[in-house]
Amino acid sequence: MSAPVRMRGVHPGPGPVARWVIVGVIGLLFLVPIAAMVEFTLRRGLDGGYDLSRWAAVFGGGLTGDYKPILTGLTNSLVLAVVTVIVMLVLLVPTMVLVRIRFPSLQRALEFVCLLPITIPAIVLVVGLAPVYSVVARIFGSGVWPLAFAYGVIVLPYAYRAIQANLQAVDVVTLSEAARSLGAGWLTILLRVVVPNIRRGLLAAAFISVAVVLGEYTIAALLNRVNLQTALVVVSKADPFVSIIFALLALAFAFVLLLVIGVVGGRRPAQKASS
Template identity: 60%
Template sequence: MTANQAVRIGAEPSALTRRLILGIIGAIFLIPVIAMIEFTFRNGLAGDYTTSHWTGLFSEDSARTYRGLYEAIENSLVLAAVTVGIVLVLLLPTMVLVHMQFPRLKRTLEFICIIPITVPAIVLVVGLAPVYSVVVQVLGGSTWTLAFAYGITVLPYAYRAIQGNLDAIPVKTLSEAASTLGAGWLRVLWTILLPNLRRGVLAASFISIAVVLGEFTIASLLNRRNLQTALLQVSQSDPWVAVIFALAALALAFILLLIIGRLGSATPSRRKS
């Protein structure tokens, strides 16, 4: 009896319950997306439908009209790339080093990496504004410099993703084995640790890209143009196009998720020489 109950409590939900949960959650995600798609075909408030909002995107004068938006998309992609670069070049080696050589600093590093999640973007901007006045003097006012701020905002997410993977592999033993076989530490990091940290690194990269593509507050308050600020601007003159681009951004994130999921779950390739 008691054993049965225990089993029941620990058991997976039935197939019906699972489908129900999946259905409800799926609906929560899908309904707004469907509504957005529906909206892009509306012809003003008249109640009938048109494809002109979509076809208009590819017309000649729209290229001029939305040039700002395309630039903003480019900016956001560059920002995503630089942010991922910061995570991989700064955070990853730091975490590996702390994990292997200075395990006592682990708590401190974790604390530092978690802080950004507790700081509202607006507070961050207030602090960053004077910093950026210096950054502009040194590196110019290009949008990509925003990636320094984004590098901080993605820390909590990237840290979690990488740390989970670090804890799951015997980093110390593997690195020691590699160094007794003649590998220097860069080689250890590159040929031994990175391939085994692929899941964590990819997850960290993806989540960083997702955060950067969806970021509005910092860009807006520091007067930079990225995808989100441009979308807001466009939506004021042409709400349909803004929704179309929002849909495109969603689709891009979805495709990224699929690709990264694929890469992460693929078994190590067997190379035949």
């Protein structure tokens, strides 16, 4: 076989040493503040030294005592995360697939609408959402789960990019035409043809949405709803160490989500053995 031809004017990219240096610098940018947070939670106070007493208090029943608001906020945030992911997937995925297959001329307009929320500060969104939620509260009650509609707006840019990157790598038009020639309906094409081929993008969009919801504070605070971040702010006024512990746990949870994306998204569906 002939050697690969190198294109003129195209840089081959950084070498192995440069890659490790870049990874090391980026790793330090993340590890230094995380290490400082861990060190802060292990301090014993004015006596000096370090111990695990605060971590033991959290995992040894602290959530049912003085830190019960955190348990309430965590429960509310998990409910919001689930509802937000459902709303996002039900509304966004069929719309993106339909535009890709039937209305490709609307691709730019859809991208503009989906990316618009990232350019609007959360405080500005709340000003517009406040009168809307006064009506929503009369219809659905003052529970926390209707806040998922607002969260569906703020996760839209991240979810769109994750799904769009996977959708562009799949020839959806050809797959849908082949399925229609075999008599498949729209719902069958969406669920049995398109969704399995963009599984990695859907997982990435779902997990990124969960991470955004668990870290959101502004909308929940200004709309007087209790979630994980607002509960941490309340508890941190009495014990700042506990809020840092739960911030570290949230970072660990986000890291696990990234691992799940890589493992589950990279796994290929098993093929049946030919008879």
